[in-house]
Amino acid sequence: MLVSHSELRKLFCSADAVCFDVDGTVIREEGIDELARFCGGEDAVSEMIWRAVGGAVPFKADLTERLALVQPSREQVQRLMVEHPPHLTPGIKELVSHPQE
Structure with missing residues (x-):
């Protein structure tokens, strides 16, 4: 309709x-992608995203797996926010x- x-x-x-939805809607960036790029593991995270988009994995499980792959520390997240702040749409x-x- x-x-x-x-x-x-x-x-x-x-x-x-x-x-x-904040990522890609309120802000232009996709947070998990930015975090993976910043901390390493961008290629593996990108591959996992396509599984989730296709519906093969529930969102929560997918996000949990991606964060486990990147394993960001609190300091890395804080540094990412300072060095690469998100941009409002x-x-x-x-x-x-x-x-x-």
Whole structure:
């Protein structure tokens, strides 16, 4: 069912709560990919992603496996955030701060 832009806007503005997928939606980056690139293991993580996208592995199990492969320390995660901060998707700030009509 296609919804018009005005219907979608009205629905969004009248909602009590809205949930967003952060990776690739609110921010442009995919967090696990960035972490794997930063910590090593990018190729193995990329291969695992295609299994999850195909539905062969449940998301939670896939994420657990990818994090186990990368094994990031708290310091590495903090350093990644400082050295390569995420970038908001264009228009997301305006979308979430839009006053209700």
